[in-house]
Amino acid sequence: MQIEKPYLMFIGDVHDQLAAKTAAGIVDWRRDWCVGQLRLPGCKADLGLEDIGIEEGRARGARTMVVGVVNAGGVLPEHWVRSIVEALEAGMDIASGLHKRLEDVPEIAEAARRHGRQLHDVRIPSQTFATGKGTKRSGMRLLAVGTDCSVGKKYTALALEKEMRAQGFDADFRATGQTGIFISGRGVAVDAVVADFISGAAEWLTPDAAPDHWDVVEGQGSLFHPSFAGVTLGLLHGSQPDAFVVCHEPTRKTMRGVAHPLPTIRQVIDLTVACGRLTNPRIQCVGICVNTQALGEAEAKAYLAEIAAAEGLPATDPVRFGTAEIVRRLKAVFG
Amino acid sequence: MQIEKPYLMFIGDVHDQLAAKTAAGIVDWRRDWCVGQLRLPGCKADLGLEDIGIEEGRARGARTMVVGVVNAGGVLPEHWVRSIVEALEAGMDIASGLHKRLEDVPEIAEAARRHGRQLHDVRIPSQTFATGKGTKRSGMRLLAVGTDCSVGKKYTALALEKEMRAQGFDADFRATGQTGIFISGRGVAVDAVVADFISGAAEWLTPDAAPDHWDVVEGQGSLFHPSFAGVTLGLLHGSQPDAFVVCHEPTRKTMRGVAHPLPTIRQVIDLTVACGRLTNPRIQCVGICVNTQALGEAEAKAYLAEIAAAEGLPATDPVRFGTAEIVRRLKAVFG
Structure with a gap:
């Protein structure tokens, strides 16, 4: 499509x-x-x-x-x-x-x-997919993951694509949900794929590419969301990211649509690395993107500084403060 | 159905x-x-x-x-x-x-x-499902998980149902694949469900039940299989097992259909507990079922004894040696 x-x-x-x-x-x-x-x-x-x-x-x-x-x-x-x-x-x-x-x-x-x-x-995948193979492909990949659904994964991936291009990367946003598909003109609504083909669809979406090309993949759900974690895991395995960014919304008390509390950012990093290693042993977290809309500017900055110090990673609100620091980190690690 | x-x-x-x-x-x-x-x-x-x-x-x-x-x-x-x-x-x-x-x-x-x-x-789910809610349901559940696809999860679940009934449990096999559906007369082919509804389908399959009733759920895939782990995780979250059994085939060199090596039994136990806790904090492994067909009897017994000692759990070949010890363990822990 x-x-x-x-x-x-x-x-x-x-x-x-x-x-x-x-x-x-x-x-x-x-x-x-x-x-x-x-x-x-x-x-x-x-x-x-x-x-x-x-x-x-x-x-x-x-x-x-x-x-x-x-x-x-x-x-x-x-x-x-x-x-x-x-x-x-x-x-x-x-x-x-x-x-x-x-x-x-x-x-x-x-x-x-x-x-x-x-x-x-765009909600209905029009092609059939093979099952995922898990074989390492050429090119680089970054995935936006989250502590919950609707915490800014699409926005983060799009903001990173823009900033990466500004800093000289060859980067393309890869859409996994309907709005993202309209924005990129192509993609696959992975949550609508038949379960056996989730990782296969993600492999189709992020094929072999030039060694220094980056796919910037829109994430879905959360490994800790009891409704959608299967989609999240298949997407993680299929997109085999070299790098990932954790997205978070600090004022949310329970995960979207269910009664479960949110996991911590650290839990998301650890489980993403533990599972992501299966298809990319080099996987690592390169930053944290927080939706700080509910916080005042000083409060937001203090919160981000606290997270950055705790995790040893750049932490930003991509809307308020941009993603330049995360992209610099990416360049330092992979450049 | x-x-x-x-x-x-x-x-x-x-x-x-x-x-x-x-x-x-x-x-x-x-x-x-x-x-x-x-x-x-x-x-x-x-x-x-x-x-x-x-x-x-x-x-x-x-x-x-x-x-x-x-x-x-x-x-x-x-x-x-x-x-x-x-x-x-x-x-x-x-x-x-x-x-x-x-x-x-x-x-x-x-x-x-x-x-x-x-x-x-039976390959095509005929009903629509809600998305999973992750809410704790009444009744008890056991899930067969595996180091790979096709390592005896269905056989194990059916053998456990039979042995549990023999030892006085109120237990019902719950089918998640086509052969299992024919055997139980009902069930859902979870790998054919739309990705967003994997855990919801598993919740439908294992509804509220009497406090001492056990659903014995046929597993699918493996958390370590790069093609199908999303299905496995959704099934784990949706079936919210109190107990699980790890199935394994010791002579297999790579996972079915892909080039990846098999995980260890310990890795499967640890990741199943880490992920399964989300919907059932009491989740624990109660035994290991190994397909020892390729080994001689003495060799098989030695291998099972070694695993049992290493993991501190009953280990058996359900075909050769039955599952009585695992069910006794289940009774000791949950009875």
């Missing part, structure tokens, strides 16, 4: 900004790829892009219309179908993050066939 | 005994459920059951015809379809372990609908 750029961003008539979170993430990281936004009457979200129609989108070169919204139940409202069919008729592909498959809407499937367009359901 | 008993065992015209391995496993553990075997001309396998036809199978009370074979590519040969349709017409359900779905063969799908019969594809 390769989603063709640039994108016309479709957000329908969603009722709040949160429902357009995926689309907003794409605009945050790939504004250059977005030629405008298409909103229906009553839409309460705004991506900060120019409002344009399908014809203007096409005139500006859009090759894919992105349905970057979440909706109650993941359904596709009937009154959105017309816009999607029109985009297909105008020669655009469609990429959707909804649970409902585009192909399962007869008018959309039929229009795509008639006009020879692609339909991308 | 509940497969109705008893079974008429269909093995078609497979070319060797190995192709009927699943069916042979069912006969090994549940001979009472098998009213006979149905073979087509040229069949080279034999389950040691009386050869009967569909009519006689039905007369003997068969409620399901089991297609318990593997075939190159998992396909369903066209000349088997007639027998399957006849069984449906005679009032039997069909349960298949092939990769090809019964429902995807139009004649079979149509006959099942016409006669109101069930089609069970």
